[in-house]
Amino acid sequence: MTPREVAALLAYVVRLDPRLTLDDPAAAADRLTQWADLLSDVPATAPGWDAARVARDHIARSPYRIQPSDVSRPWHTHKADQLGRHVGTFEPTAHPHLDPDDVEGYRRALAAERHAIAIGQQAPTTHRAITAGPAAAEVERRLAQLGTYMPRTVAQTLATYRPHRAERERLARADAPDPLTVACTWCAAPEGEPCRGRAVNPRNEQTRHRPRSKPHPCRIEDATAAHLARRNAQETSA
Ligand SMILES: [Zn+2]
Structure with missing residues (x-):
């Protein structure tokens, strides 16, 4: 909160709890300075957060005079909760400028995103999960096939380092x-491995194969056809 926002908040709490009124202007100025310092990292409003409401609720519930910590503590709890709910992975649609293999770029974007959530400028992203029906069973089967050799939360943290x-x-x-569920007929990358591109070293002219960030178009087509065939087979048997 800016000092101006803190002053507005103080005026509001004094109205709700007249015991907080200070007749001495010097004491009032001291209190404003103290509150502004202690609440400098607490936003006035953020997604799911309103400092004035928190102050109001405290005054409504507690017999004790409100302290800056009665606003800052709930903010830190709220912030931790928001960060805990944030999945920490990226939807490509939200980050069209990011190359999936640019690990540094992902790391920077993730840090920026977490910072934005921490200071209340952005609401957390949570996955809309498919939770029921044959689609959910298929999702579970595929996730099981990919293997969960680490807890989901750890996997989410590591996601930025393992874009594929x-x-x-x-x-x-x-x-x-x-x-990646099918082999690539263009570069012969086997099932489960990323497509490869050729890189020629200009000094010794040796050819090297490098994993590509994006699969070859024919592989996407093959995988889409296989996916639809599996979907149709499931619907026929259901
Ligand atoms: Zn390929």
Whole structure:
């Protein structure tokens, strides 16, 4: 909160609890300085947060005179809760400028996003999970196939360092075609491995294969066809 916002908050709490009235202007100025300092990292409003409401609720519930900590403590709890709910992975639609293999870029964007949530400028992203029906069973099957050798929360933290795997898990959760479930007929990358591109070293002219961030288009087509065939087979048997 800016000193101006803190002054407005103080005026509001004094109106709700007249015991807080200070007749001495110097004492009032001291109190404003103290509150402004202690609440400088607490926003006035943020998604799911309103400092004035928190102050009001405290005055309504507690017999004790309100302190700056009665506003800052709930804010830190709220912030921790928001960060805890944030999945920490990226929807490509929200970050169209990011290259999935640009680990540094992902790391910076993740840090920026967490910071924005921490200071209340952004609401957390939570996945809309598919929770029921044959689609949910298919999602579970695919996630099981990818293997969960670490808790989901750890996997989410590591997602930025493992963009290929994060992308596969995202596709599985969305029940969308995963190109890596089929081999690539263009570069011969086997099932489960990313497509490769050729890189020629200009000094010794040796050819090297590098994993590509994006699968070859024919592989996407093949995977989509396989996905639809599996979907149709499920619907026929259901
Ligand atoms: Zn390929």
